[in-house]
Amino acid sequence: MKYRWLSQDGYIHLGLDDGRIVAEHRHVWERANGPIPEGYQIHHLDSDRTNNKLRNLEALLPGDHKRAHCGHWKDVGGRWWKRCRVCCRALPEDDYPTKRYVDGVRKTRGNCKACERDRSRARKGYAGTRYAEGSRGGYFLGPRA
Numbered sequence: 001m002k003y004r005w006l007s008q009d010g011y012i013h014l015g016l017d018d019g020r021i022v023a024e025h026r027h028v029w030e031r032a033n034g035p036i037p038e039g040y041q042i043h044h045l046d047s048d049r050t051n052n053k054l055r056n057l058e059a060l061l062p063g064d065h066k067r068a069h070c071g072h073w074k075d076v077g078g079r080w081w082k083r084c085r086v087c088c089r090a091l092p093e094d095d096y097p098t099k100r101y102v103d104g105v106r107k108t109r110g111n112c113k114a115c116e117r118d119r120s121r122a123r124k125g126y127a128g129t130r131y132a133e134g135s136r137g138g139y140f141l142g143p144r145a
């Protein structure tokens with residue numbers, strides 16, 4: 001290794017003797033485990049881009065890597081979990097009905113089934129939902145002036 005520096009994106013890069021420039025976390029992973037599998041990304045478990053110790057690195061698929069950065073987590077059985085943005089209960093991802101695609105664009109609110117049901121009922125004008133009081137009921141009223 002000839003030199004080492006912190007880049008603008010927060011990752012440490014290495015200038016190797018053979019002239020290559022590589023990210024340190026990828027270099028550490030490859031020295032310990034061999035080549036990174038095709039399509040995988042190296043994730044920092046503690047979210048510190050400068051902590052490139054092997055025990056802090058994990059190879060993840062891009063979708064799983066995004067989930068990890070969004071606050072989701074995996075249980076021992078391999079199921080992904082997340083917290084509802086409204087009631088803050090932790091539930092398996094399967095219990096979130098709002099993940100859908102419209103014309104190729106992902107539409108999601110991050111609400112669990114119960115909170116999404118309440119939001120939908122408030123939109124229809126039903127009283128007694130947590131959204132009905134002090135909210136616009138889920139209707140778009142146009143841009144603010």
